[in-house]
Structure formats: structure tokens, C-alpha cells
Amino acid sequence: MNNCLDCKIKSAAVKTLTSDELQNLGNNCAQVYFKKGDIIFKEGAFSSNIIFLRSGLVKIHIAGPAKNQITKITKAPSFLGIPTTFNEKINHYSATAIEPTSVCFIDKDIFKDFIFKNGKFAYEVIVEICSSELSSFEKCVNRTQRNIHGRLANALLTFAEDIYGKDEFEMPLSRVELGNFVDTSRESVCRILTEFNNDKLIRLNGKSITILNRESLEAIRLYG
DNA sequence: GCATTAACCACAG
């Protein structure tokens, strides 16, 4: 069993729990490590857990009519699978680690119990779901109204700013995955990436990307 | 019409 009482990586929701509740949580969760590429849960499979992403990076993806699509990239700390576990018997999407990742599997019933009995806990869960829904609205607009250059520039800036917090990072996605993420073909991703590189907007070296000209990328994100 | 854009295909590292 886990010792959740002394865990340093608590979600905002879990921070509201009492010692008794934390004890209870520890008795009903399990900590697991995943390597890059490991599937954390799979679309179509039976689901009975809420998953807390303690550290690492995860892609959420859905099998569409034509191909697999990456819906979002989720960084720690956050809950995975709330929409797919609550009131659903099977997962409606998959989650795969794209970096070494540590998660806690939490029994769905205990999670529900906290929601019923602890209003602050429920509130923090709602806050997280709200911000997630907002970002999915934004992604919807981005996808529809930006051209490919804009979408890719947006993705690169998102990785640099929101995910890694620095201008130099290793792109955890392959070109194909990047295409699935920004809704384009892998060829276009390759082309535009080398274009950005040639124009000195980024330095590209395989998977390693450095943002060189943030202003221009931001302009491209806005105007394509 | 003509130009542009981006997907699809094919082939080579």
C-alpha cells in the first residue's frame, strides 16, 4: 500500500483530504512507472481507475475514422481519465507515456467517495476539468482557424513555454505523431520544420529543437 | 486561367 500522507506530489484536490482520507487513499492506490512508449490505458479497455500523473509527459489519443489523433499532451501533475472513467465502462481514448512517467492508479470508487463527502476535493477536481475543457476549446479554434505554419509554430511554442519552460528541448513526438497532433501530414511537418530551420526561427537537429526567434514564431502563430 | 497550398506517393537514407 502507498503512503499518501507523506507524498510530496499531491494534486490540488488531494491536498484537501484529511489524514484519515489520505490513509484511505493510500490503501486504494498503486504507484506505477512507465517508460516512453508504454501504454498507460487503452481505448476500448475496461476502466476502473482514475490515474494521477505524478511526473512525466503523456499523450492522449483517439482512434479516428481515418487515423489515430493526438488530442492533447498532458504534463504532470494532473489527473488522467476522469472523463473516460466516470460513468463509463470502457475507455474512450488511450493514454501513452511519451517520456518516463510516474503515475498512481486510484480506485474509482474511493475517488467518487471523496467527491461525495469532501466538497473542497470535488471543487478542485472541477477546476481541473474546467481548465481542461477550456484548452480543448482553444485547440478546436486553433485547428480550424490557423494554417499549418501557424499550427506548427503554436505547437513548438507550447512545448517551449507550457511544457518545458525553456527554449531548447527534445521533441518527444515523432514527425508522424507531430502531424497527428497538429492535424497535418508528416511530410508537411518535415517541410515546415526545415523551413523554420532555414529561416533561423529554430535550430533543428533531429529531435532537438531550439527556439531562436520567438517573435517571428509568434507572428506566424497569429498570421500563418 | 494562374498561383498557392497541402495531401498523397514514391524512393532513399
Add this chain to the structure above:
DNA sequence: CTGTGGTTAATGC
């Protein structure tokens, strides 16, 4: 898996 070049269909001017 990546990078490129050629071709093609759709769209805008």
C-alpha cells in the same frame, strides 16, 4: 522513422 522531390486536387484572385 525521416527527408525530399514530383504530382495532383482544391481554392482563391
